[in-house]
Amino acid sequence: MLLGIVLAVIAGALVSLQTIFNNKVNERTGSWATTTLVLGTGFLASLLGSLVFEGKNTFTFRHMQLWYWFSGMIGVGVVFCLVQGMKRLGATYAISIVLTAQLGTALLWDSLGWLGLEKIPFTFSKLIGVLVIIGGILVFKLGQGRTKAQARKHEACT
Known part of the structure; x- marks a missing residue:
């Protein structure tokens, strides 16, 4: 349980840090360019990490529901809305x-x-x-x- 709490705290800190970085990128580009950069670099980091830690199991998908495949598209909405919200609210x-x-x-x-x-x-x-x-x-x-x-x-x- 303690490890779960520590990881959740780290995730919360990383979300806030990422949002600040995203906002700084957005100041120099547009919101869609920011979203593309964030999710593109995230894809590359995820792919590399997955290949290093999971190897050939990276592309093994077992019994996935159809709606799980839309997670990345939801991420586009998350990044875009966070950048816009932070720009307007701080x-x-x-x-x-x-x-x-x-x-x-x-x-x-x-x-x-x-x-x-x-x-x-x-x-x-x-x-x-x-x-x-x-x-x-x-x-x-x-x-x-x-x-x-x-x-x-x-x-x-x-």
Whole structure:
């Protein structure tokens, strides 16, 4: 379990870092060029890693459902939307919303047992957890607005 937690923390940090890098690439190219670069270099890194660690088993696909093949296309949407969201909202606000949407969607899919997931009973404590995170995002965003207003007021007084 501890290893799972450590890996999840690393994944979260890497998602945030990748989003920042993607945004910097997007500042110098377009969103579609950024998406192509990100997923293209990701493909090459994945292919190399797979060949090194899995060898000939890299291209062995057993009993895959048809919809699993669309994962890469979903990745295009993820990268494109993250780049656009960060461009419009900033890193912290965009990532906060993304993570909350991930958690809420995972709660829904787990509760319904969709796409072969083990059905996990929905509880209101889980919903409250998601709502607390949403409340934190609102405090973060609204608190930021007050700080800017206070700064403008302070500048006007001096």
